[in-house]
Amino acid sequence: MATIELPVEQRSPLLERQWRDKPGLLGWLTTTNHKRIGILYFWTTLLLFGAGGTEAMFMRTQLMQPNSHVLGPAEYDQVFTLHGITMIFFFIIPMTTGAFGNYLVPLMIGARDMAFPRMNALSFWVFLASGLFLYIGFASKNGPNGAWFGFTPLTTRPYDPSRGSDFYALALIFNGISSTLTSSNLIVTMLKLRAPGMSLNRMPTFCYAFLAASFGLLFALPALTADCVFLFLDRNVGTHFFDVSKGGSDLLWQHLFWFFGHPEVYILIVPAFGIATAIIPAFTQRKIVAYPLVAIAELLVVFIGFGVWAHHMFVTGIPTISLVFFAAATAMVVIPSAIQVFSWCTSLITGLPRFKTPLLFIAGFIFMFVNGGLTGIMFVAIPFDQQVHDTYFVIAHFHYIIFGAAVFPIFGGMYFWFPKLTGKLYFELPGQISFWIIFAGTNLLFFPMYIVGLLGMPRQIYTYPSGMGWDWYNAAETAGAYLTAIGIVVLFANLVVSWFRGAPSGPDPWLAPTLEWATSSPPPDYNFAVIPTVTSAYPKWDGDLGGTMVLDVGHQQPVSTAADAGLAEVIEMPHSSPLPILLASALALVFGCLVLNKFASAALCVVLCALILVAWFWSPPKTNPGVALWGMTMLVASELTLLSCLVATFWYLRLRAPHWPTGGIPEPHVVVPLVLAGVLLATSWPMHLASRAVRRGRVAAARALLLLALFVQAGYFAYEVNDYRDQLHVFDVTRNAYSSIYYVLLGADHGHVLVGLLLTGWLLFTVRRSAATGIAWYWHFVNVLTVLVVGSITAVNVV
Amino acid sequence: MRALPWIGLFVAPAAWFGQHAVGQAIAQASCSAANLSWGVSNRTWQIVLLVVASVLILAAEAAAVAAFRATEPMSYESPPPAGRARLIAIAAMTTNLIYLVIVLLDGIASIVDIQCRQG
Numbered sequence: 060m061a062t063i064e065l066p067v068e069q070r071s072p073l074l075e076r077q078w079r080d081k082p083g084l085l086g087w088l089t090t091t092n093h094k095r096i097g098i099l100y101f102w103t104t105l106l107l108f109g110a111g112g113t114e115a116m117f118m119r120t121q122l123m124q125p126n127s128h129v130l131g132p133a134e135y136d137q138v139f140t141l142h143g144i145t146m147i148f149f150f151i152i153p154m155t156t157g158a159f160g161n162y163l164v165p166l167m168i169g170a171r172d173m174a175f176p177r178m179n180a181l182s183f184w185v186f187l188a189s190g191l192f193l194y195i196g197f198a199s200k201n202g203p204n205g206a207w208f209g210f211t212p213l214t215t216r217p218y219d220p221s222r223g224s225d226f227y228a229l230a231l232i233f234n235g236i237s238s239t240l241t242s243s244n245l246i247v248t249m250l251k252l253r254a255p256g257m258s259l260n261r262m263p264t265f266c267y268a269f270l271a272a273s274f275g276l277l278f279a280l281p282a283l284t285a286d287c288v289f290l291f292l293d294r295n296v297g298t299h300f301f302d303v304s305k306g307g308s309d310l311l312w313q314h315l316f317w318f319f320g321h322p323e324v325y326i327l328i329v330p331a332f333g334i335a336t337a338i339i340p341a342f343t344q345r346k347i348v349a350y351p352l353v354a355i356a357e358l359l360v361v362f363i364g365f366g367v368w369a370h371h372m373f374v375t376g377i378p379t380i381s382l383v384f385f386a387a388a389t390a391m392v393v394i395p396s397a398i399q400v401f402s403w404c405t406s407l408i409t410g411l412p413r414f415k416t417p418l419l420f421i422a423g424f425i426f427m428f429v430n431g432g433l434t435g436i437m438f439v440a441i442p443f444d445q446q447v448h449d450t451y452f453v454i455a456h457f458h459y460i461i462f463g464a465a466v467f468p469i470f471g472g473m474y475f476w477f478p479k480l481t482g483k484l485y486f487e488l489p490g491q492i493s494f495w496i497i498f499a500g501t502n503l504l505f506f507p508m509y510i511v512g513l514l515g516m517p518r519q520i521y522t523y524p525s526g527m528g529w530d531w532y533n534a535a536e537t538a539g540a541y542l543t544a545i546g547i548v549v550l551f552a553n554l555v556v557s558w559f560r561g562a563p564s565g566p567d568p569w570l571a572p573t574l575e576w577a578t579s580s581p582p583p584d585y586n587f588a589v590i591p592t593v594t595s596a597y598p599k600w601d602g603d604l605g606g607t608m609v610l611d612v613g614h615q616q617p618v619s620t621a622a623d624a625g626l627a628e629v630i631e632m633p634h635s636s637p638l639p640i641l642l643a644s645a646l647a648l649v650f651g652c653l654v655l656n657k658f659a660s661a662a663l664c665v666v667l668c669a670l671i672l673v674a675w676f677w678s679p680p681k682t683n684p685g686v687a688l689w690g691m692t693m694l695v696a697s698e699l700t701l702l703s704c705l706v707a708t709f710w711y712l713r714l715r716a717p718h719w720p721t722g723g724i725p726e727p728h729v730v731v732p733l734v735l736a737g738v739l740l741a742t743s744w745p746m747h748l749a750s751r752a753v754r755r756g757r758v759a760a761a762r763a764l765l766l767l768a769l770f771v772q773a774g775y776f777a778y779e780v781n782d783y784r785d786q787l788h789v790f791d792v793t794r795n796a797y798s799s800i801y802y803v804l805l806g807a808d809h810g811h812v813l814v815g816l817l818l819t820g821w822l823l824f825t826v827r828r829s830a831a832t833g834i835a836w837y838w839h840f841v842n843v844l845t846v847l848v849v850g851s852i853t854a855v856n857v858v
Numbered sequence: 859m860r861a862l863p864w865i866g867l868f869v870a871p872a873a874w875f876g877q878h879a880v881g882q883a884i885a886q887a888s889c890s891a892a893n894l895s896w897g898v899s900n901r902t903w904q905i906v907l908l909v910v911a912s913v914l915i916l917a918a919e920a921a922a923v924a925a926f927r928a929t930e931p932m933s934y935e936s937p938p939p940a941g942r943a944r945l946i947a948i949a950a951m952t953t954n955l956i957y958l959v960i961v962l963l964d965g966i967a968s969i970v971d972i973q974c975r976q977g
Contacts, residue, residue, distance in 0.1 A: 259938075259942050259946070354949065715890060
């Protein structure tokens, strides 16, 4: 480890050379630098925001007056569906976690890059490919048309014979891969790469918000993935997950979708909370009030959000006895939100607020969030919810939340960090004008929707007759939409002009407290010439940052302990690589083949992906085993949630059937699969010993133990695959809902066993220290999974 | 002693999530077609879940209070590990009460109202 010997100014050119990307377009295509990836995310999501906004303008123009024909019913269905999908999956999430998270989190915690730089680049290219995939469907007259929540049976083959719902299901799975990679990366970065001294009680509240959103994404997305896989299989393979006549259930779609969908709302707004807690201290020059409660409230709101999903299903007819669970949690999730609102307001009142443009947007956000939040509480009352369900009242509520509470802070954040990205100051007066136009426009747009909703106007109708009392409200909403659009144009025009003509900003024009303001504007590729040492959550207000580590030998980054940020080790980070964009392209081919039902070609493209992954891991950087283990833990957590969704589906379908298995299918064997699962479970022991031997450098012992584990695993896998094939001769996957979930569940388990086998074989071949613990950990997960799957299939018959 | 703040922070959410997931699954099962042969007693299970979850949350609250008192002269801004332990204790003491209220609301409602009528 190098320490400061020369003045930092003389060290910087060396760091500059080592961290610089390749020049030109090639540099952008192969970059792994978090700031460049953040900028790529920013421009891409902005483009998609333009697309989603244009769709909104078409909708509002259509609804401006009764009996309008700007759009036909089919086009309107596609436009409102795409608007919802684009704004949620392709604008707000990637703008917050992808653009703001990527650019700011490493800077705020004093790191030089994300924990997994190549995975970071992969997440962007996958995101871009998934966006193109969705819009290619629209351009080829196969746009999805079943709303952003894609309820069955409307999206099943009999009701949607086009490829629109296939594009929908595959685009969301594809996009989910990107979000899962980003969230895993952010979590490990925040837990393991914090600057020395930045213990959990000194981490900025902005980071707590992004930590909460990342955990939310990691555990919520698998439910959506499972749902979309079922939908794709029902439409293209002939399974019956949502076919009531064959034992399936339409409510299954809703349960899985809203298990993802409600936490998703908090995932959208919690990063905005983080932006607010970064802007308020800078413009009031005081610490945020009740830091510990704000930090935990950000995590709590997402966590409780996982327990409220069925409040979207109050009109589906599920028993009252089930609904009460969700009403209680829905009522209580208000408390952590309220804690934050009180903290922001108290900080503003007791500080010295300077109402510059960023703080104006935060004040507007608080107003909009309280407005949308209060109407959200009204849905706790089940009878009220049932009255306004599927009316414009709901549209008003969630647009106050999603536009008011998520997009306002994003705009505020754009102004706030503009000097950091560009080194220029924006023009203040046009900034304030843009705020007031947007604030007036959004309230004119969304508030009448409450009234028109209470008057009974249903959502998702492409037009309406005159004489319903809705005309003037709709005209006002459309005027509000155009006013909002003008405000947004003023905002971006101001930022573009400021970029070229703004005055130099210096490193910290706001006297802000967090670490990103401690480096130059724009920051150098290596972020900090000297790794800072932190003594509070507001390090820049503590005076001299201190720090002794320069780390100018290669791409070095200190790794810290998760809780207290003590220095653990210095690691070498990967640098620019073409592999992420190649892997994303191969994945795009997989999804392209799937949507065309070219399954053999898709399998070949999967092999291509596997070959790229082999190249990826052929000569990996010297990753810290602790960081690798955290990465594997994130993968396991996501996978375990996905498989838990499959197991829950199995039990859910079982509950709906008086007898099981249905359709005259024979009961599965009990004894042999359980015994074999037990034998497989026993292989965890040699795997554990092998990983320990690898870490201690006992190569021969490690290889012998790995060989033993591999032998048993391969035997199990061969038996199970043979049994699977034999059963397919007795009843196939298309017989009924039981056969569908049975084969999908077992197939998913066998797939994981195969991946575990390949990883064990790879470890046997390489005996790599940094990977040993992670692979052993994955194998333990596979064993738990197998016990869970086999246990469920057998237990259901015993019960 | 070092584990107290973590116990205070993590036990209550686990207890709530367990009660929530298992409780609503049992509620659904008790009103399902499969229950014609299973005979699941909703009320018994909900009482058990309510008691177990409440006891766990109260234990977690006690752990959080103990951790808070053990770090008494320190502030949550103090250097780790004491400062970090105090931050977690403050967070846990607050959130555990929220979990307790949800568990009580869930449990009492599902014991009092055991009808399988459509919602």
